[in-house]
Amino acid sequence: MNCPQCGCEQADGGSECPRCGIVFAKWRQRWTSPRPGSAAVREAADDTDREPGFWETLLFHTPAEVNPIPWGARLFLLAVLTLWGVKFIFSPIDAQATLSSLWHLINLPFHEAGHIFFRPFGPVMTSLGGSLMQLLMPAICLVVFLIKTRDPFAGSFSLWWMGQNFIDLAPYIDDARSLSMPLLGGNVGRHSPYGFHDWEFILRETGLIRFDHTIARLSHGAGALLMASAVAWGAFLLVRQYGMLQRRPR
Structure with a gap:
């Protein structure tokens, strides 16, 4: 050489x-x-x-210090939401699993409050308001957690809740023609006055009644997509925080 x-x-x-x-x-x-x-x-x-961009800061903000105890609690919560989400996603639309779940009881007060809140906007919006309020509550929580408290993991939980509400609404929409689902008060739709079953009234008044099953499947599919996205979002945040835990001085 x-x-x-x-x-x-x-x-x-x-x-x-x-x-x-x-x-x-x-x-x-x-x-x-x-x-x-x-x-x-x-x-x-x-x-x-x-410098991180706006969306990166908004969706993936990581605190300067990560406490291992809250991190472990969030990991446990994410595991629970994952298993719960799988159960909801793979349950058929007409199954009682959705309507008999704890989440249906949580969503029900917001649903009923929505009828009152949207009553000034006419009968169709009064009926639709219950379903809208179910979706608005987790959406409001999502915005607050991202902008006010800067806690994107809590935001991912809100997104999961929104997806669960879409799945929660699917059986109600799917029942618009058969009117066999038990309603609040113990009656079923076919034995109740016209307008008591929200989605029968909404779809008949808008001329979309023949699409009830299609709309129900779209609602269920949207919910499944949101829940899966929420779990992936939360998992990404925990992995990033785990990296910070590994770099902590011991």
Whole structure:
């Protein structure tokens, strides 16, 4: 081989040049590492010093310090929501699993309050208001958690709740023609006056009654997508926080 600095010919495998004395390993490191001011160094500095964008800050904000106890509690909550979500997603629309669940009891007061809140906007909006309020409550929580408290993990829980509400509404929509589902008060739709069953009234008044099963499937599908997205979002946040836990001084 020839010395890269003075050109002296020498045996292969040497560690330094006998004529000029350069150390070959140091020479290689010098010429293969990015030089100060080079594009590679500037790019690395840009990545290190880059300010997170608006959406990254909003959706993936990570606190300066992560406490392992709340982190473990959130991991447990995420596991529960994952298993619960799988149960909801793979239950048929006409199953009683949705209507007999704890979440249906949680959603019901908001549903009934929605009828009162939207009453000034006419009979169709009064009927639709119950379903809208079920979706508005988790949406409001989502906005508050992201903007006010800067807690995207809580926001992912709100998104999961919104998805669950879409699935909760699907059997009600699907029942618009058969009118066999038990309603508040113990009656079924076919034995109640016209307008008592929200989605029968909404779909008949809008001329969409023949699409009840399609709309129900769309509602169930939207709920499944939101719940799966919420679990993935929450898992990503916990993985990022776990990395911070690993870097904590011990």
